[in-house]
Amino acid sequence: MMIVSHEKNVKTIKFNNSEVKNAIMKALISPKEGWDGHVMRVMEVGKEGYTPKHSHPWPHINYILEGKGILHIDGEDNEVKAGSFAYVPADKIHQFKNIGEDRFKFICIVPEEGHK
Template identity: 35%
Template sequence: MKVKVAEEVAAKAVEMDGASGVTMRMLIGPDDNAPTVNMRMFDVAPGGHTPRHSHPWEHEVFILAGEGTLRTAEGDQPLGAGNCLLVPGGDEHQFANTSDAPLRFLCLVPRDSG
């Protein structure tokens, strides 16, 4: 069993094209010998956003703090602390911080998702 303190895991800037003001912490991942799932924590600065993208794998997201918008092909949806969502594989999506406070969320993805 492994226990970590999230704030002690190094945050790395997300440098994908289209990302702005986003950092990610790999809370549980390959270095922890997790066999199937990676747990990542993202922080999006006010006015920041993840890239608008899609990929073949699903992921589950839990909003820990802040407010923002989920942008999809179907339109925009407001998000806030306590919201949880499933992003199906192949669905285009983007998380944007539309508030003046940080947006923080957990994202669970298959281990070999890239």
């Protein structure tokens, strides 16, 4: 299977819980599109927004596309901006926060089990 598309054609998933603020996700490539075992997602965190502070038994890879933020990993805050990348190991507490005036947008690649 092959896919060539655009992010605007992908359904937006909004997070609606008290541990998340102003964050959305789009799953761009997954087993459904032919990438067995992994999912590439685009995350967007709005001004003053954040993802949940959490951990899980799988790692993920991140690449920052736009904006600036803090990536908290295992007790350490790391400032990131467009062009930054990170590997978040399994079982480490982590969180993304937007610290800029514009949206904070990044790619997040996880094993299939990590995409809910």
